[in-house]
Amino acid sequence: MTVQTSQRKGSYLERPTPSSLADVIDTILDKGIVIDAYVRVSLVGIELITIDARIVIASVDTYLRFAEATNRLDLYEKGGEGLPEVIEDLQQGGAKKKTSGAIEGVKDGVKKAVTGGDDQDDGEQRRPAKKSSSRRRKEQAS
């Protein structure tokens, strides 16, 4: 997952060229004019399963993860460590690892390109994936 990043000197704005799978999927999946009414042959073997995360967010399990992430913060009033140190600490591993571990399950980038069957010769193959993914999006929006 190489991301080329060009940046103005001293700038805080990252300017990556999207080349990671997650970036490219985010950019183009389900986007654009749909012409599948005219499709004679679908792109063989592509089935994109989007494990979408917001469904998980309202679960008890996720609340526990949020709680854990919050509890792992070692704020200044407790250990005498100031916020900047805490952040540095978190960034350098230790708690960070645990924090991102806790949060991993709710990452929006958890998308997999899964190989499906092949040789389906109508436009139907892509539809289920598309539908279910937009349904997930609706669920997560509510």
Add this chain to the structure above:
Amino acid sequence: MTGASVVSEDRELQVREGEGCYVYGVVPADASNVGAVGLDDAEVHLVRHGPVAAIVSVVRLERPAGRREELLAHSRVLDAFAAGGPVVPVQFGAIVEDARAVREDVLADREQQFVELLAELLGVLQFTLQARYDEATVLAELVRDDPEIAGLREATRGAPEEQSYADRVRLGELVSQRLEARRQIDEQAVLDALEPHVIAHRVRPGASIDHLTDLALLVGDGQREAFENAAEQLAADLHERARLRLMGPMAPYDFVGEE
């Protein structure tokens, strides 16, 4: 791979048995072929019909499961054309039989729609902005600003898991609610800063705990410098709390669909 690849009306694009026409998008008929490399490293062609043309390449129908390379090729071709003029992206994965099907089934039926879309997209490009919180910082903000969160945190830290279960669930629920409230405010601030410099925007759904916002932004040629400066300024203003990534310019993927 330049000039010569333009397909004239009478010299039909060769699509052999076991092959099809992959359709990337639609451009004005007078667009020049930018010579991008398509799926399977194939040469990209323009198939014209009246005032519009489809960007296509010949692909094998029998193919290994498509993944990263195909997705990259699709966006690479569209972005290359977008740099030279208006382009309407077609959704990823569309293959039709041959050049005749491209003209009759793809272009002819929707000719008017394509013409109108292409006129709207003249001189505009899309950027995509991702803003992500620094998780530790934003969580610390919540603890600092919300006595209930701070109290529950005190009560549950170090307490045995079984004993503090209900408090932990409540803490997590509160944190997620407050985080969402804060996120909406911050997202609005991002929009307020960028909206004066864009023609249109779409908010994309997000899900991760560090999600601040994902925006697709349609930017006119004349707005580009001011827009990029505004994005730079925003990144600088937010840098202690969030990280901003700006991708583009790219084809207007988010502004042609039927939403």
